[in-house]
Amino acid sequence: MTSPRTLLTLLVAFAAAFAVTSPAAAQSGISKTGLGYETGPDNRLLLGGEWLFRLDKTGLGDVSGFQKQTTREGWAPTTVPNAWNATDTSVESMTGTIGWYRKDFKLPSASKRFSYVIRFESVNYRAKVWLNGKPVGGHTGAYLPWEVRLPAGYLKRDGTNRLVIRVDNRRYPTDFPPSGLTAAGTPTGGWWNYGGILREVYLRQIDRVDINSVIVRPELDCAACDAKVLVRATLRNYSDSPERVRATVNFGGKPMMLGSAIVGAKKFATFSRRITVRNPKLWEPGSPNLYTTRISVRGRGENALRVGWLVKTGIRSIKLQPDGTMLLNGKKLNYRGMGIHEDDPNLGFAIGSAQRRAIIAETKEIGATLLRSHYPLHPQLHELADEAGIMIWSEIPVYAVKTQYLKQAAVRQLAAKELEDNIVANQNHPSVIVWSIGNELSSRPGPVQGYYIARAVRQAKALDPTRPVGIAVAGYPSAGCQSEYGPVDVIGINEYFGWYPGPNGVIADRDSLSEYLDSVRACYPTKSVVVSEFGAEANRSGPVEEKGTFEFQQDFVRFHMGVYASKPWLGGAVYWALREFRVRPGWEGGNPRPNSPVHEKGLLRFGDSSKKPAWLDMQQAILQTQQLGPPVT
Known part of the structure; x- marks a missing residue:
């Protein structure tokens, strides 16, 4: 039987809904x-x-x-x-x-x-x-x-x-x-x-008063420790008169006071507090526990204002050991991930909820625990990743910008704004484990790129000190060790050994891959080194030695995943990509028989999402990988 209070609540909710969706x-x-x-x-x-x-x-x-x-x-x-x-x-x-x-x-x-x-x-x-x-x-x-x-x-x-x-x-x-x-x-x-x-x-x-921004940031010293959660809300008064407001937060079903103040006309006010969470249920792949956090702001008097903000956060820690090992909740990470682009033959970039849910389902089916794109993903993809326990390498699209342009102050300022906006928009998602500041800039970074990297890392750390900062670079042995990467925590290597020839054929021989990865490790012994891209195009059946065949792609996957398995220090590897997508007119991608403009390294075909034979090879290799190890003592 419905209680009078419950009935009243339902009637109020119905009336509010009707007001919004009136004819x-x-x-x-x-x-x-x-x-x-x-x-x-x-x-x-x-x-x-x-x-x-x-x-x-x-x-x-x-x-x-x-x-x-x-x-x-x-x-x-x-x-x-x-x-x-x-x-x-x-x-x-x-x-x-x-x-x-x-x-x-x-x-x-x-x-x-x-x-x-x-x-x-x-x-x-x-x-x-x-x-x-x-x-x-x-x-x-x-x-x-x-x-x-x-x-x-x-x-x-x-x-x-x-x-x-x-x-x-x-x-x-x-x-x-x-x-x-x-x-x-x-x-x-x-x-x-x-x-x-x-x-x-x-x-x-x-x-009258708006919640301008919200931070819900977990702080966890160790996996067995009690957690601290920073809750911060910034308000903005849009009206022409001061407004007295009271802010509360409900974290995981426990209400508490956040603050009260008189916010001046056209002014801002910030409330914050740290919440202690005892015996927290941690967020990680396989156990994506989430805490619902609702911030509410109320006014006083007749026609009192009411505004709210919802966050679903996960308590977890991401830390780097002195040897560069990345730990999630004190456990060694060795993730296997998938690269993605939001693309559809009929919708282009403007994909919908069904396609986003399919991406998450496909990622889980193949066994991967991380997604990477070259740009910030749709908010719903972040939410779905949070719920599914899928980690995200969150990157801004500072991709292949030539040094002559990167040295322009206006270009660097726009890049800084992209980084700030990405962190502000996505910092409350537990799925984000790395802020990436760029992809495939010059593989021999000079002072210009070095200046950009140092400034971007400082900016990211100031906005969010709880996550590591990374960069993805083209994997060429001739690049050598680069001191300009010093400020970053994570070095992502885009490696295509045995697929592209590279400058002067330096990556044509896949048998050089193992030695190359070891050399990168030697260059950056205190950083987390990961493979941020690898892949091979496939659009037909044919000889295993012929690039572009399904058989070549299968052999490519097995070989590369085998090399990664032999590197106990490797922090992770991302196949590029989960699905095929469009690149540009004339795209070849190393395939002697391309299907321009489609990037055909994907394990799922463009359009019908049918699986290529290499899907099973990748799935088997992933399932043989311990992506989240036991606690490190």
């Missing part, structure tokens, strides 16, 4: 359903439903007044997330162009006490935003969230508001990842240049 709101596609991910602020409303889109190949949309148009002429209906070139594999598609998005919506409340913010989870690459024909902000960069406040004077509180976004996905050598032209005139780039609003867009309704 007017539903018509505008504003909803609390289908949010894409669970954790974060409570006040997110998905801007779903119908959007409008048009291309602007001439780049004259601003002059033509696209941002102020009221008719639908020239605009086609679409939905967001959206990659406008998801099925276009032409050179022109890779080079990039300009597209415009338009969305009409009504505010969920006409009350002037509410402020509004638009949150974009990822737009590629340069964006400008207008509200009701007036510019309100912009952003440069992809793969990370950003927000634009909607000025109260521009909002129509009772009418229809029009949001317009101009997206320019043309890439330059100073971008992340950079792009240019080959001698043959084809565009370069590490992966396909999908243009558009590639992840969700939200309207955030702010009742």
Whole structure:
């Protein structure tokens, strides 16, 4: 029998849900359903439903007044997330162009006490935003969230508001990842240049005071120790008058006070405390225990404000021993992982929840315990990894940036912003075990790269002192020992011995791999050395000696995994990649019979996700590996 209190709670919840998804709101596609991910602020409303889109190949949309148009002429209906070139594999598609998005919506409340913010989870690459024909902000960069406040004077509180976004996905050598032209005139780039609003867009309704950011950071001295958890919430008062607020935190079902204060008009306030957790249930692969943490902020008096934030954290420690051994909860790590790109033949980068869940399921099926991408992953992928006990090597897309551009202050500043945004966005996920500051920069780093590495490591440690910082480098014996890598904790080696020839054929002979790995270990005896990439293309059956055959890929996997198994000091290895994905026009990838632009080193085929024969070889080798050892005493 339902108690009166429970019934009242259900009625209040139903009324609140109805208010959000009223006919007017539903018509505008504003909803609390289908949010894409669970954790974060409570006040997110998905801007779903119908959007409008048009291309602007001439780049004259601003002059033509696209941002102020009221008719639908020239605009086609679409939905967001959206990659406008998801099925276009032409050179022109890779080079990039300009597209415009338009969305009409009504505010969920006409009350002037509410402020509004638009949150974009990822737009590629340069964006400008207008509200009701007036510019309100912009952003440069992809793969990370950003927000634009909607000025109260521009909002129509009772009418229809029009949001317009101009997206320019043309890439330059100073971008992340950079792009240019080959001698043959084809565009370069590490992966396909999908243009558009590639992840969700939200309207955030702010009742005077907003929770600006939250940190829930576990501190664990030893696996058998009690844990300390730092909980920190920063508030921002959007209103024109001071607001008295009270903040509480509920950690794992235990409520406690976080703080109270009067937050001045347009000011910030920060509350923090350390919580002691006795006999904590630790998070690790195979036992991904999570603690639900809810931060609540309440005001006083009539129409008191209410705002909340949800975090699901895991208590675990990540430490390096003096010999570079990485320990998770005091246990030696020797992970086997999979590289991934968010890509789909029909959706491009704008994949959905079903594809993200499939990635996690495939990773667990093959036995891997880590995922690595060349850019920050979708928030839901992080949540799913947290729940599944899958670790994440979290990397910013500072990929193959030439030294002549890296020495530019503006480029380094943008890289620093990418690193900061990644840590702020993803630091509460226990799945993240490494912050990676770059991939395949010059294999002979000079002062410019050395300066960048030192600054980036300091920045990452200041923002999050609990995790190691890594970098992925091209594995060439001729590179030798490099002192510029001194500040990092983890050296990731992208090794393709026996697949690519490398400079002057230095990695053509796979039998040189073992000696090379030992030389890297000798160069960096105090660092965790891992293989951050290895792989071979396969798209057909044929002789084992012929590159590009399934048989060659099987033999390649068995050989490399066997070498790794012989290195007790190795911290981990990542196969590149779990799934096939698009790279660029003319892509060969070392395959004498390529299928451009698809990267075919993947163990699962592009489109139908069917398994190649090497899947079983990889799975068997992974299952024979002890990825998390016994406690180290």
